[in-house]
Amino acid sequence: MNTPQFAQLINEANNHPFSGWDFSFIEDRFRQADLPWSYTERVQALLRTTQAMLDLGTGGGEFLASLSPLPAVTCATEGYLPNLDVAQKRLAPLNVQVYLAATDASLPFSDFRFDLVINRHTAFVADEVLRVLTPGGRFLTQQVGDQNYADLSSCFQGLDGAL
Numbered sequence: 001m002n003t004p005q006f007a008q009l010i011n012e013a014n015n016h017p018f019s020g021w022d023f024s025f026i027e028d029r030f031r032q033a034d035l036p037w038s039y040t041e042r043v044q045a046l047l048r049t050t051q052a053m054l055d056l057g058t059g060g061g062e063f064l065a066s067l068s069p070l071p072a073v074t075c076a077t078e079g080y081l082p083n084l085d086v087a088q089k090r091l092a093p094l095n096v097q098v099y100l101a102a103t104d105a106s107l108p109f110s111d112f113r114f115d116l117v118i119n120r121h122t123a124f125v126a127d128e129v130l131r132v133l134t135p136g137g138r139f140l141t142q143q144v145g146d147q148n149y150a151d152l153s154s155c156f157q158g159l160d161g162a163l
Helices: 004-015 024-029 039-047 062-066 081-094 126-132 150-154
Strands: 052-056 073-078 097-100 114-119 133-141
Touching (some): 073 081, 081 097, 114 126, 126 133
Parallel strands (some): 052 073, 052 114, 073 097, 114 133
């Protein structure tokens, strides 16, 4: 699939300013199969009864910032340093504290702190999520497996960044 058009698209992506986890510049080129459920709708439904929420792996905070209203206590973690500052700037006006989570095995929160923990795609350690959840708390995740978009991934095999 190494065609001139493919090379042009890769070059465009490599030269596009990027911060956080914002891929809106390629929205018109990306189609995803419709799922029978909506992660966003499920989070919104859970927010109605949530007092304290944690967003694991918030990226640049784009998704979390799109939710409303946020619980009085809302925190987020991010492990990728370039995104940490982006997320803090985006979420500070919403009174969301963003913490560096250098490891999934040790979240920087006390036991039983949150009644809702959300996680779109980042790795997690189940025991650590359980530790920070209140009794009866909820954990909602939308994971992407290593076989998702295998046909697309195969196009990038052997690329060293230069086309």
